[in-house]
Amino acid sequence: MPTPTNDVFLRALRREPTPYTPVWLMRQAGRYLPEYNATRARAGSFLALAKSPSLATEVTLQPLARFPLDAAILFSDILTVPDAMGLGLYFAGGEGPRFERTTADEAAIAKLEVPDMAKLSYVFDAVAEIKRALAGRLPLIGFSGSPFTLACYMIEGAGSADFATVRRMVWGRPDLLQRLVAINARAVAAYLNEQIAAGADAVMVFDTWGGLLSAAAYRSFSLAPMREVLAALAPAPDGRRVPTIVFTKGGGQWLDDLAATGASCVGLDWTVDIADARRRVGSRVALQGNLDPLVLLTSPEVVRRETAAIVRAAGPAPGHIFNLGHGIVPGTPPENVAALVEAVHSESRATRAGA
Amino acid sequence: MPTPTNDVFLRALRREPTPYTPVWLMRQAGRYLPEYNATRARAGSFLALAKSPSLATEVTLQPLARFPLDAAILFSDILTVPDAMGLGLYFAGGEGPRFERTTADEAAIAKLEVPDMAKLSYVFDAVAEIKRALAGRLPLIGFSGSPFTLACYMIEGAGSADFATVRRMVWGRPDLLQRLVAINARAVAAYLNEQIAAGADAVMVFDTWGGLLSAAAYRSFSLAPMREVLAALAPAPDGRRVPTIVFTKGGGQWLDDLAATGASCVGLDWTVDIADARRRVGSRVALQGNLDPLVLLTSPEVVRRETAAIVRAAGPAPGHIFNLGHGIVPGTPPENVAALVEAVHSESRATRAGA
Numbered sequence: 001m002p003t004p005t006n007d008v009f010l011r012a013l014r015r016e017p018t019p020y021t022p023v024w025l026m027r028q029a030g031r032y033l034p035e036y037n038a039t040r041a042r043a044g045s046f047l048a049l050a051k052s053p054s055l056a057t058e059v060t061l062q063p064l065a066r067f068p069l070d071a072a073i074l075f076s077d078i079l080t081v082p083d084a085m086g087l088g089l090y091f092a093g094g095e096g097p098r099f100e101r102t103t104a105d106e107a108a109i110a111k112l113e114v115p116d117m118a119k120l121s122y123v124f125d126a127v128a129e130i131k132r133a134l135a136g137r138l139p140l141i142g143f144s145g146s147p148f149t150l151a152c153y154m155i156e157g158a159g160s161a162d163f164a165t166v167r168r169m170v171w172g173r174p175d176l177l178q179r180l181v182a183i184n185a186r187a188v189a190a191y192l193n194e195q196i197a198a199g200a201d202a203v204m205v206f207d208t209w210g211g212l213l214s215a216a217a218y219r220s221f222s223l224a225p226m227r228e229v230l231a232a233l234a235p236a237p238d239g240r241r242v243p244t245i246v247f248t249k250g251g252g253q254w255l256d257d258l259a260a261t262g263a264s265c266v267g268l269d270w271t272v273d274i275a276d277a278r279r280r281v282g283s284r285v286a287l288q289g290n291l292d293p294l295v296l297l298t299s300p301e302v303v304r305r306e307t308a309a310i311v312r313a314a315g316p317a318p319g320h321i322f323n324l325g326h327g328i329v330p331g332t333p334p335e336n337v338a339a340l341v342e343a344v345h346s347e348s349r350a351t352r353a354g355a
Numbered sequence: 356m357p358t359p360t361n362d363v364f365l366r367a368l369r370r371e372p373t374p375y376t377p378v379w380l381m382r383q384a385g386r387y388l389p390e391y392n393a394t395r396a397r398a399g400s401f402l403a404l405a406k407s408p409s410l411a412t413e414v415t416l417q418p419l420a421r422f423p424l425d426a427a428i429l430f431s432d433i434l435t436v437p438d439a440m441g442l443g444l445y446f447a448g449g450e451g452p453r454f455e456r457t458t459a460d461e462a463a464i465a466k467l468e469v470p471d472m473a474k475l476s477y478v479f480d481a482v483a484e485i486k487r488a489l490a491g492r493l494p495l496i497g498f499s500g501s502p503f504t505l506a507c508y509m510i511e512g513a514g515s516a517d518f519a520t521v522r523r524m525v526w527g528r529p530d531l532l533q534r535l536v537a538i539n540a541r542a543v544a545a546y547l548n549e550q551i552a553a554g555a556d557a558v559m560v561f562d563t564w565g566g567l568l569s570a571a572a573y574r575s576f577s578l579a580p581m582r583e584v585l586a587a588l589a590p591a592p593d594g595r596r597v598p599t600i601v602f603t604k605g606g607g608q609w610l611d612d613l614a615a616t617g618a619s620c621v622g623l624d625w626t627v628d629i630a631d632a633r634r635r636v637g638s639r640v641a642l643q644g645n646l647d648p649l650v651l652l653t654s655p656e657v658v659r660r661e662t663a664a665i666v667r668a669a670g671p672a673p674g675h676i677f678n679l680g681h682g683i684v685p686g687t688p689p690e691n692v693a694a695l696v697e698a699v700h701s702e703s704r705a706t707r708a709g710a
Contacts, residue, residue: 161516164684167649171657214647214680215628253607253626271608273570292569294522302526325569329519 004139004201009071013202013243013264013286015319021311021348022070023341024141026293027327028063029075033334035062046091050076053125060130064138066334067341070321071139071202072130074195076123078145078206081187082154084115095158102157104165106173109180114187117194124198131199142200144191146207146248147184147225151177154184163212170217177221185225189232196234196242204245204267205229211250211269222248223257230262245288249326252277259285270325275313286319291340293324296332300339307343316351359494359556364426368557368598368619368641370674376666376703377425378696379496381648382682383418384430388689390417401446405431408480415485419493421689422696425676426494426557427485429550431478433500433561436542437509439470450513457512459520461528464535469542472549479553486554497555499546501562501603502539502580506532509539518567525572532576540580544587551589551597559600559622560584566605566624577603578612585617600643604681607632614640625680630668641674646695648679651687655694662698671706 004010009022030036039059043049050056060075079097083089088100103109117124130140145153153159155166169177192203210222226246236242246258247267258266259281268277268289277287295306307322314320322344328337359365364377385391394414398404405411415430434452438444443455458464472479485495500508508514510521524532547558565577581601591597601613602622613621614636623632623644632642650661662677669675677699683692 164649164652167647168652171647171650171661172653211626214625215631217647218626250605250626253628270569271566271573271605273608276570292522292526292572294519295526297519297523298527306526 003136004134005137006070007139009321010139010201010243012319012321013245015283015286017318019349019352020345021314021320021322023322023344024069024071024073025063025324025328025337025340026073028067028069028073028337029059030328031330032328032332032337033062033066046077047089050080051122053122053129056122056126057129057133060126061133063337067338068345069138069341071141072134073141073204074123074127074130074143074200076126076143078143078149078208079153080120080123081115081144081184081191082150084117084119085112085187086115087154097153098158099153103151103154103180104156104169106176109176112180112183114183114190117190120191120194123191124194127195127198127200139201140199141202141204141245142192142195143204143206144188146205146210146222146246147181147188147229148210148213148222149206149208150184150188151180151221152209154180163209166209167212170213170221174220181221181225182228185228186232189229192229193232193234196236199237200242201236202243202245202264203233204247205263207246207248207251210248215253218248218251218254219257223254223261227261247288255280265319265321267323268325272325273313274310274320275315278315278317283317283319286321287314288321288323290323290325293326293329293332296324296328296336296340298336300336303336303339304343307340308347311344311347311351322348358491359489360492361425362494364676365494365556365598367674367676368600370638370641370672372673374704374707375700376669376675376677378677378699379424379426379428380418380679380683380692380695381428383422383424383428383692384414385683386685387683387687387692388417388421401432402444405435406477408477408484411477411481412484412488415481416488418692422693423700424493424696426496427489428496428559429478429482429485429498429555431481431498433498433504433563434508435475435478436470436499436539436546437505439472439474440467440509440542441470442509452508453513454508458506458509458535459511459524461531464531467535467538469538469545472545475546475549478546479549482550482553482555494556495554496557496559496600497547497550498559498561499543499584501560501565501577501601502536502543502584503565503568503577504561504563505539505543506535506576507564509535518564521564522567525568525576529575536576536580537583540583541587544584547584548587548589551591554592555597556591557598557600557619558588559602560618562601562603562606565603570608573603573606573609574612578609578616582616602643610635620674620676622678623680627680628668629665629675630670633670633672638672638674641676642669643676643678645678645680648681648684648687651679651683651691651695653691655691658691658694659698662695663702666699666702666706677703
């Protein structure tokens with residue numbers, strides 16, 4: 001597999017010097033883009049879009065045609081794995097993901113198995129098709145929800161303000177939750193390995209809800225299974241280790257733990273001071289982040305100012321990948337995204353020239 | 356004003372040795388108690404209850420009759436101050452607080468003033484009445500929402516999953532938000548000073564939403580105004596300094612900043628490792644917290660185990676006040692609260708004896 005023409009993202013993940021800071025954005029293919037909405041309308045639904053390799057390829061490429069981003073990310077959902085376990089993923093009008101069946105008691109968890117990866121072939125086909133379309137121009141990021149974050153939706157059946165049923169299980173039935181995240185860890189590892197086999201150049205684990213746990217519960221139910229996933233990842237078809245990114249939203253207190261998972265890079269949400277994060281983790285890992293996505297709802301001028309502030313705070317040491325602290329929100333003006341990407345590149349080039 | 360008969364809570368706030376760890380619980384007077392629900396039904400609504408000094412006194416005392424708690428806390432709401440500013444606080448069936456009018460633009464914020472404290476006399480009357488009823492047996496905690504948390508509800512008009520309008524103002528109109536929190540800081544200081552004058556033995560500032568800000572925005576819009584509030588507090592009628600507690604939910608990354616506000620005590624939510632927190636803040640402040648309130652939905656056995664774990668993790672140094680990491684949730688069995696209070700007292704006495 002040839003090295004992508006633009007390998008700045010992969011070099012930053014390995015903490016090698018780069019001429020500028022690479023940038024990609026969580027949900028860079030999404031509802032803020034009119035062309036995405038047109039494709040989605042054609043598909044009929046979000047899930048139909050995600051389950052069609054050719055349409056997933058089409059929307060994956062859309063932001064790359066508009067902005068000089070440094071990586072593509074597979075268009076998919078973080079909850080494909082429990083869907084393949086038979087839980088029945090669906091999206092009820094603008095309300096976020098839901099499952100038809102929950103996995104919240106002993107009987108349901110006992111029946112749970114690592115799904116046949118053939119049920120997820122639409123994802124691996126999309127990875128392969130996107131890779132062909134990229135033709136080596138840019139690296140492609142594969143991803144999954146974290147074992148704990150999958151468990152949150154599997155237990156509650158939907159998103160929640162406080163995931164009370166999950167937290168109750170943490171304290172009342174830790175054995176059940178342990179069994180659930182262990183199965184999820186094996187499933188996520190198999191899933192990411194298939195994405196790697198299909199050509200993903202890097203993989204990211206999204207731990208959206210680990211931040212709602214106590215420190216001890218976080219280590220047991222979110223961090224440890226993520227470490228198992230990372231340890232079980234296979235090399236790429238060319239034999240090289242595939243770089244990895246772990247991201248716990250609300251995990252700013254646990255950056256040292258995240259930096260010790262074996263991941264190449266730790267994602268930071270917008271609450272973290274990135275200069276402080278760099279001091280804490282030293283040169284052990286790359287850091288990804290961390291602009292508040294709401295900045296993109298202001299003006300190009302404010303976007304440029306706040307973007308430059310993060311590039312400067314991240315410092316001159318290799319290993320910063322610019323991103324938001326969470327996904328792009330609908331309603332973001334595309335011209336503000338353009339201003340962001342331009343500011344990351346120009347500010348980081350200027351910083352390197354001046355350093 | 357005489358020192359309360361049980362002054363263990365006040366001594367712990369001053370980091371003086373105590374024979375055991377004092378305990379009180381956020382929302383200790385609330386919907387998990389049948390007697391509270393009876394009084395509320397009699398009042399007709401939550402607000403009618405909060406606005407009646409005699410009924411507020413009645414419910415404040417209810418948990419003290421059941422459990423050997425070490426402090427009483429005024430029964431009220433964190434949003435009384437914006438209500439007195441004319442925003443029209445109301446509660447729509449089980450949905451949390453709402454305001455009839457928002458304060459989200461230049462014109463609305465320009466008109467805003469520190470309210471006449473006479474509009475809040477029902478609160479100060481309740482403080483005085485509770486103090487009379489307590490007759491010096493236990494200390495009474497007064498409280499307010501933080502300037503930033505009040506601003507969150509004033510801007511959005513209600514709670515929110517992500518407070519997007521607030522975060523957009525942080526980046527797009529920081530000048531407006533600054534003006535809003537500055538007015539709130541003066542209002543909260545005046546409000547707490549009236550509670551102190553009426554007899555509150557300690558006061559707490561609840562910063563429920565500071566944790567959703569970037570580190571820099573947190574310092575500007577949440578931490579700095581809380582520091583102003585604390586600096587503006589008057590001494591108690593007897594001339595002594597009134598101990599203070601600051602609590603930012605989701606503020607685990609900023610404990611050092613919170614410990615430097617001038618507060619006597621920093622509240623910890625359940626995500627914080629209290630042993631780690633003690634190492635970080637040293638002996639500068641007392642710490643309050645931090646059991647996950649969801650533990651109270653399990654069994655007395657689990658409650659005892661997890662309570663003891665926190666007492667031990669907090670360590671033998673003076674200055675721990677046991678509490679939850681957030682309020683008691685409805686549906687909590689009162690017998691689990693009894694088990695918690697008993698476990699705090701017995702485990703901390705045993706720890707001191709063994710040390």
